[in-house]
Amino acid sequence: AQSVTQLGSHVSVSEGALVLLRCNYSSSVPPYLFWYVQYPNQGLQLLLKYTTGATLVKGINGFEAEFKKSETSFHLTKPSAHMSDAAEYFCAVTGGTAGGGNKLTFGTGTQLKVEL
Amino acid sequence: EPEVTQTPSHQVTQMGQEVILRCVPISNHLYFYWYRQILGQKVEFLVSFYNNEISEKSEIFDDQFSVERPDGSNFTLKIRSTKLEDSAMYFCASRAGGGRETQYFGPGTRLLVL
Numbered sequence: 547a548q549s550v551t552q553l554g555s556h557v558s559v560s561e562g563a564l565v566l567l568r569c570n571y572s573s574s575v576p577p578y579l580f581w582y583v584q585y586p587n588q589g590l591q592l593l594l595k596y597t598t599g600a601t602l603v604k605g606i607n608g609f610e611a612e613f614k615k616s617e618t619s620f621h622l623t624k625p626s627a628h629m630s631d632a633a634e635y636f637c638a639v640t641g642g643t644a645g646g647g648n649k650l651t652f653g654t655g656t657q658l659k660v661e662l
Numbered sequence: 663e664p665e666v667t668q669t670p671s672h673q674v675t676q677m678g679q680e681v682i683l684r685c686v687p688i689s690n691h692l693y694f695y696w697y698r699q700i701l702g703q704k705v706e707f708l709v710s711f712y713n714n715e716i717s718e719k720s721e722i723f724d725d726q727f728s729v730e731r732p733d734g735s736n737f738t739l740k741i742r743s744t745k746l747e748d749s750a751m752y753f754c755a756s757r758a759g760g761g762r763e764t765q766y767f768g769p770g771t772r773l774l775v776l
Contacts, residue, residue, distance in 0.1 A: 595763070
């Protein structure tokens, strides 16, 4: 079984500041980890994913995340926030090759607000 | 770029009525999913579908729900007798398979049960 915890349901940063959105996971098998973004009234768009290999993964729009097995974390970062980054961000986990149908288990989401 | 499409974008129905939500997954994808998101809550898995049968379903997916792939392109979710608590955004997703793990989501159908 898998679960995801996202600390901070709301995060507010100034434009140009570092963005850090936290995600911790629990998985009984080696996980595959994902970050999705949801803009208002839209669907879920994949930002980045970790499956195997390099633990620092880069995604779209300048975001990146690092898989840390020892900390069971997959935090999302961006060096400099833009107004257009304001959205809700979801971390998700699936059970990798052992996951069968590979259902995604989502965290509760973090609403990112970017202020001038 | 190929994308998952869903119709309708919004649906309003009366409690007890049947609704069918439609999805067109990405062509040549093999795995299909339905998720839902109740307003203000997290996205929850409902069901996964592969090779014309359900591969996994959640506790939410009770006898009121069914899925079907009636032809080579559509993937539908039917709610037989809607309840107020079925009001949510329903997302369809598809995955290629063969080691490609990314699920691609449609824009969702917002269902309101009155």
